[in-house]
Amino acid sequence: MMETIAYLAPLLQPQVFGIIALGVLGGILIGALPGLTATMGVALLIPLTFGMSPVMGLNMLIGIYIGGIYGGCVSSILLRTPGTPASAATVLDGYPMAARGEAGRALGMATVASTIGGLIAAVVLATLAPQLAGIALKFGAAEYFALALFGLTIIASLSGDLLKGAISGVLGILISTVGADPIAGVMRYTFGIQGFASGFAFTPALIGLFALSEVFTQIERMAKQEPAVVLVKGRWPSRQDMRDSKGALVRGSLIGTLIGIIPGTGSGTASWISYNEARRSSKTPEKFGTGYAPGIAATESANNAVCAAALIPLLALGIPGDVVTAVLMGGLMIQGLAPGPMLFQTNPDVIVGIFGGTFLATIFMFVFGMALIPVFARILMVPRRLLTMSIVIFCYIGAFSINLNPVDLYTMVGFGVLGWGMQKFGFSQAALCIALILGPMMESNLRRGMLQTGDNILAFISGPITLFFLGLALFSLFGPVIARHLAQARIHKPN
Amino acid sequence: MxxxxxxxxxxxxxxxxxxxxxxxxxxxxxxxxxxxxxxxxxxxxxxxxxxxxxxxxxxxxxxxxxxxxxxxxxxxxxxxxxxxxxxxxxxxxxxxxxxxxxxxxxxxxxxxxxxxxxxxLQVMVACANAPFDDYDSFIASAAERAPQIGNSGAGGANHISAEAFAQAAGIAVESIPFGGSSEARTACIGGHIHAMVASPAEALSAVDSNQMTPLFVMEDERIDLFPETPTAVEKGVDFTWxxxxxxxxxxxxxxxxxxxxxxxxxxxxxxxxxxxxxxxxxxxxxxxxxxxxxxxxxxxxxxxxxxxxxxxxxxxxx
Incomplete structure (x- = not known):
């Protein structure tokens, strides 16, 4: 115990304390700008950590990571532009709430939710890391396939029209097959264009799908002389919001923590699953998608919980769960520290320092987030026409800056037109987005599993984790149908 | 141009x-x-x-x-x-x-x-639960059943090196592609594949904590980080990578x-x-x-x- 306190002491040194604060603030700004992601922020600043002590350098990077994932919600809510893929789901309820003139309330809800998600996951990280890390090792091809399949069933409940939702989902899966075949390495549907060798770039596609399509819709509305008046008020979620969101917050944090531990899934998946779960268990599911606080609470608590949870397999097993933690692993190696079970014995000071830093960074995120809300929300006071044109510019900059690949601009514009058309004809953009995230995971694991088991399809319906997720998938698909059937039967009975 | x-x-x-x-x-x-x-x-x-x-x-x-x-x-x-x-x-x-x-x-x-x-530098390592734990048992086991060797992507450098070794040593292997080396590493530590090619630095911590076992080094001579691990060359296979x-x-x-x-x-x-x-x-x-x-x-x-x-x-x- 005394040792633990001694290991935490370095966090209170002014430079360390300050550098974590600076990291979080920088991360928030990076995340809020579309096209700059937490990964880039962490990678670009790694050289700065060469001269720092391990605890100082790593906590700065973790601060950027936590701030960056949180910051993504800002442009999702205000501009319908997911700043990072992690907050694409926040668009669903955040943007309608902001469009109603309650941007402050939406950002406040997101900040509170991110903080709660982050803190719950940090507690799990600090107390149960070695015990839970084992989950990461249980996932083979069959388990990943079942998880992806379950994730895809969200489409059924998210899209009002089942047929149109299914069409969007299938389209998303087809789009995700463009690029190098994950198993054979052969190019598919690239038509000889080298820029598409890795498929459609994900963030440019998202920016087009959600942001540019909305710009088109806005321009249409302006042409019809319907200027949207946007006021900005408040910054705290109401008492009622918090009461409504209690369940969504707790479940979101736990879902985020669990998904965060599973390597290679990430905050995008977690926020969609959490959103779906909040909606499914809500007494008023029809309010989701209209600017309902629990919708924001569910996605933001989950994606920030992933941050701390992704550190669990990294520190306890030396397995990076996502791209950012892979970069963090590089940061640890530069300091001469190899993450893994041995690190807990050889460098407990670093481990405890990182645990403490994660808490500290989450608290800084809350303070800065709350303080910056009025500043961010002021963006909406820019006249609509100017704002719309600036979003277009940001769409281009964001789409290009990720890979510096000109082909990504075509991707962004193409998805913008696609998204606009889908919106116009009632197809779910969210369904397409989910399929883009989970399609590649499902395909590569299905094929890898077939390769490893000599084409034995039975391997995909064995093992407790696989069966658990397949069961969830069935429940998620047929649960609503059965419930509706029962409800109808009850209505018909009195007659 | x-x-x-x-x-x-x-x-x-x-x-x-x-x-x-x-x-x-x-x-x-x-x-x-x-x-x-x-x-x-x-x-x-x-x-x-x-x-x-x-x-x-x-x-x-x-x-x-x-x-x-x-x-x-x-x-x-x-x-x-x-x-x-x-x-x-x-x-x-x-x-x-x-x-x-x-x-x-x-x-x-x-x-x-x-x-x-x-x-x-490159080291071939045995993963958790692999049916072999050194060079000789690896080769003997490969004669019975082709080991599944993970790599970081089809046609990538460590796909080629694993297959090139198999060619030189006259054994059969089954290459399992992953989306990047950290995915392969995760599968290896989790025991979902039999072996993979790793860098000495990333293998060292895993070897120290018994997550992986080094099989051989793809150099002419033994290396400082793994002085006990043989090279393919000293085992009579003309292969370095x-x-x-x-x-x-x-x-x-x-x-x-x-x-x-x-x-x-x-x-x-x-x-x-x-x-x-x-x-x-x-x-x-x-x-x-x-x-x-x-x-x-x-x-x-x-x-x-x-x-x-x-x-x-x-x-x-x-």
Missing amino acids: KKAISLAALVAATLPGAALADFPVRPIQMIVPYAAGGSTDLTVRIVAETLERLYPGTTAVVRNQPGGGGGIGTSAAVNARSDGYTLGAGAQGPIAILPHLGGTDYSIDDVEFVGLYARS SSYKGIIAPKGIDDATLNWLRTAIADVVADPQFIEVMTEMGEFVTYEDGPAFEARVRRDGDMAHSVLDALDMLGVNN
Whole structure:
């Protein structure tokens, strides 16, 4: 115990304390700008950590990571532009709430939710890391396939029209097959264009799908002389919001923590699953998608919980769960520290320092987030026409800056037109987005599993984790149908 | 390309003798063909930082152009204007292997080799629950059932090295591609595959905590980090393989500028602070000048060609 306190002491040194604060603030700004992601922020600043002590350098990077994932919600809510893929789901309820003139309330809800998600996951990280890390090792091809399949069933409940939702989902899966075949390495549907060798770039596609399509819709509305008046008020979620969101917050944090531990899934998946779960268990599911606080609470608590949870397999097993933690692993190696079970014995000071830093960074995120809300929300006071044109510019900059690949601009514009058309004809953009995230995971694991088991399809319906997720998938698909059937039967009975 | 050469010639002709004294007057750009944060990216950033420190007034900017297994960024580097201000990170996959798969708009002949600054040594490791735990039991087990060897991507460097070893040793293996080396590592520690090719640095911590067991080293001689682990060569299999990190450029840079760049890389590699930071990261710092670097890449390219031929993957993307 005394040792633990001694290991935490370095966090209170002014430079360390300050550098974590600076990291979080920088991360928030990076995340809020579309096209700059937490990964880039962490990678670009790694050289700065060469001269720092391990605890100082790593906590700065973790601060950027936590701030960056949180910051993504800002442009999702205000501009319908997911700043990072992690907050694409926040668009669903955040943007309608902001469009109603309650941007402050939406950002406040997101900040509170991110903080709660982050803190719950940090507690799990600090107390149960070695015990839970084992989950990461249980996932083979069959388990990943079942998880992806379950994730895809969200489409059924998210899209009002089942047929149109299914069409969007299938389209998303087809789009995700463009690029190098994950198993054979052969190019598919690239038509000889080298820029598409890795498929459609994900963030440019998202920016087009959600942001540019909305710009088109806005321009249409302006042409019809319907200027949207946007006021900005408040910054705290109401008492009622918090009461409504209690369940969504707790479940979101736990879902985020669990998904965060599973390597290679990430905050995008977690926020969609959490959103779906909040909606499914809500007494008023029809309010989701209209600017309902629990919708924001569910996605933001989950994606920030992933941050701390992704550190669990990294520190306890030396397995990076996502791209950012892979970069963090590089940061640890530069300091001469190899993450893994041995690190807990050889460098407990670093481990405890990182645990403490994660808490500290989450608290800084809350303070800065709350303080910056009025500043961010002021963006909406820019006249609509100017704002719309600036979003277009940001769409281009964001789409290009990720890979510096000109082909990504075509991707962004193409998805913008696609998204606009889908919106116009009632197809779910969210369904397409989910399929883009989970399609590649499902395909590569299905094929890898077939390769490893000599084409034995039975391997995909064995093992407790696989069966658990397949069961969830069935429940998620047929649960609503059965419930509706029962409800109808009850209505018909009195007659 | 031709245009770029004539442009460089024109500049060289109009400014006789000025090139040496005046280079560099603008920032030097280094294109990394992978996303920020990977080991190639991090080491190029260290090279850039060292270059700026050793040559005050020089600015070196790292630019990431990921995608297409490194092909997109490498293409951008070798097709850039040949004035010495645009360089590229020369990674094994995109220069020695990818052109054989097809679909690239460059080949080894389009690359100017500036200098190699590090090699990444390779160790074959047995994963959790594998039915073998040293070289001999690995070979014996492979005779009964082809071991599943994970790699970081189909047609990537460690796919080729595992298959090349199998060819040289006369055993059969089943290559299992993953989306990147950390996915393969996760599957290995979780016991979902039998073996994989790892760098000594990433293998060391896993070996210390019994997550992996080293089988053999792909070098001529045993290495310091794993003194107990044999090489394939001493087991009678004529096979060595290592990945590398170097600096490349487009063809057609004038001699004075190219000499400046080559000397600069040599100075960077000799810098004690550079060596220290790189070694901490688990890189094996070593210097090879342009011609030696080129010879190494061509040797790898030939081996990759024969492996891909056997796998029926030659020119699949043409």
